[in-house]
Amino acid sequence: MGRQIKIYDAFSGISLMEKNRLARFLIAHEPNSSRESILEALDYAVKGKPSFGGFITVAIDGSDILGAVVANCTGMEAYNPKYLFVFVTLGRAEGHAAKLVGARPATCRWRHCYAR
Numbered sequence: 001m002g003r004q005i006k007i008y009d010a011f012s013g014i015s016l017m018e019k020n021r022l023a024r025f026l027i028a029h030e031p032n033s034s035r036e037s038i039l040e041a042l043d044y045a046v047k048g049k050p051s052f053g054g055f056i057t058v059a060i061d062g063s064d065i066l067g068a069v070v071a072n073c074t075g076m077e078a079y080n081p082k083y084l085f086v087f088v089t090l091g092r093a094e095g096h097a098a099k100l101v102g103a104r105p106a107t108c109r110w111r112h113c114y115a116r
Contacts, residue, residue, distance in 0.1 A: 002062075003060075005059055006057070007058075008046055008055065009055040010046055010047035013046055014042070023035065026089055041070050042070060052072070052074065054071045055070065065091060067091055
């Protein structure tokens with residue numbers, strides 16, 4: 001299967017199995033974040049909870065997650081950035097960091113996406 005970048009958003013959704021797998025990865029690599037806050041950020045990104053949405057990009061090699069970006073839409077554009085990177089977690093994705101951060105759904109106008 002090789003390395004690939006998967007993108008999840010409100011249109012594609014994310015299965016419960018994939019969400020739990022991603023949550024375990026983020027918990028292992030983000031020790032200062034609680035499971036509840038990670039799951040909440042994932043739900044907001046795919047509009048599993050009422051929100052402005054966002055997106056999740058995941059670098060995968062076979063069945064291993066190498067890295068992930070969780071971006072939540074802030075609902076603001078004039079003063080704050082439209083997207084806030086909640087998690088940028090690189091497990092073993094060092095060589096693919098730029099691809100992972102640069103990947104986004106077609107619905108995201110990248111010039112309005114900023115990390116703060």
